[in-house]
Amino acid sequence: MKALVKNISEKGIWLKDVAKPVIKTNDVMIKITHTSICGTDLHIYKWDDWAKKTIKTPLVIGHEFCGEICEIGAGVKNLKVGDRVSGEGHLTCGNCRNCRAGKRHLCHKTIGIGVHRDGAFAEYLSLPESNVWPIHNDISSEIASFFDPLGNAVHTALSFDITGEDVLITGAGPIGLMCVAICKYSGAKNVVITDINEYRLAIAKELGASKTINIKNDSIDNHLEKLGIKYGFDVGLEVSGNPTAFNSMLTNMYHGGSIALLGILPNNTKIDWDDVIFKGLKIKGIYGREMYETWHKMVQILRGGLNVKKILTHTFSVINYQEAFDILDVGQCGKVVLEW
Secondary structure (H helix, E strand, O other), rough: EEEEEEEOOOOOOOOEEEEOOOOOOEEEEEEOOOOEEOOHHHHHHOOOOOOOOOOOEEEEOOOEEEEEEEEEEOOOOOOOOOOOOOEEEEEEEOHHHHOOOOOHOOOOOOOOOOOOOHHHOOOOOEEEEHHHHOOOOOOHHHHHHHHHHHHHHHHOOOOHHHHOEEEEEOOOOHHHHHHHHHHHHHHOOOEEEOOOOOHHHHHHHHHHOOOOOOOOOHHHHHOOHHHHHOOOOOEEEEEOOHHHHHHHHHHHHHEEEEEEEOOOOOOOOOOOOOHHHHOHHHHHOOOOOOOOOHHHHHHHHHHOOOOOOHHEEEEEHHHHHHHHHHHHHHHOOEEEEEOO
16 A cells, blocks of 8 residues: 655655555554644654654554545444544553543553554555544545544643633644634633744735734733733743743733643743742643543534634645645645645
8 A cells, every 4th residue: 555654764744655554453444535734744854863763663643534434343332334434643542540530531552553664645544443533424525534632722722711711822823723712712801822833824814813913023921911911921821832932921921810821831841830829820731632421522612613724725636745845844824635
């Protein structure tokens, strides 16, 4: 089968012929129709320090997908051939304390498809039935292909009560843009987002952001009075992984505020701990999606009217994957989808 493979230890991704996966008793085989490129895939493509220490080549990359079940194992009970599906890309052990307590997203033995084992950027993907999520007819395959990051955004944005609250989002990448849409849908009072990418800030404005701030030439405190924010933000959603952005968030939080921290900050990041301690801030680390409550909420708010179509800016045939990675590399895009 055709697949996008990290074949050797250098910058790049290659379209290769590889062996079709096999299914076990409780697995399904999915014929992939759409995949979405994640920032993780870009790290692997660029072969940065994280990728060098994490990825073992050769590897079929990718973990954001939609497709159709074409084969099922003998033990599969609730799915059938022809079902249109996406799926949870974190495979958990099922036996640790967190898994047995129903908190599979906190499994310390998690294996990520497209990172620790062959992934979804291929014609076929084998996945355990327990990780597969059927797609409702109301939802397009293009949108379903990025359920993974949308789930991250739902988990992040809904970690705290945002209805009627002032929310600051640092980072206007695809997940930050999704957070804007979710916060507006959920009734936040003000939704302010910061970044340095004007293309993505323009999308945030279209999604309903109260204020978009390019921190290259502006600052958050220039706009608080105009927005009626007297004391600071009630909720912060950090999705940039940028130390300067995180510190600006801490500075602008209201006492007793809450921060959901999804962005992966450098190990040497320094912050003013007085902002955390004396303001009584709550910081929650976010990794992936809560299995499977996040998936349930994500589907219901999409069916209830959440519109993320503006975030999907580019679609390419997989044959043109290089163009897709190039446009993602320069950041002049939202979500980029590959058609198989």
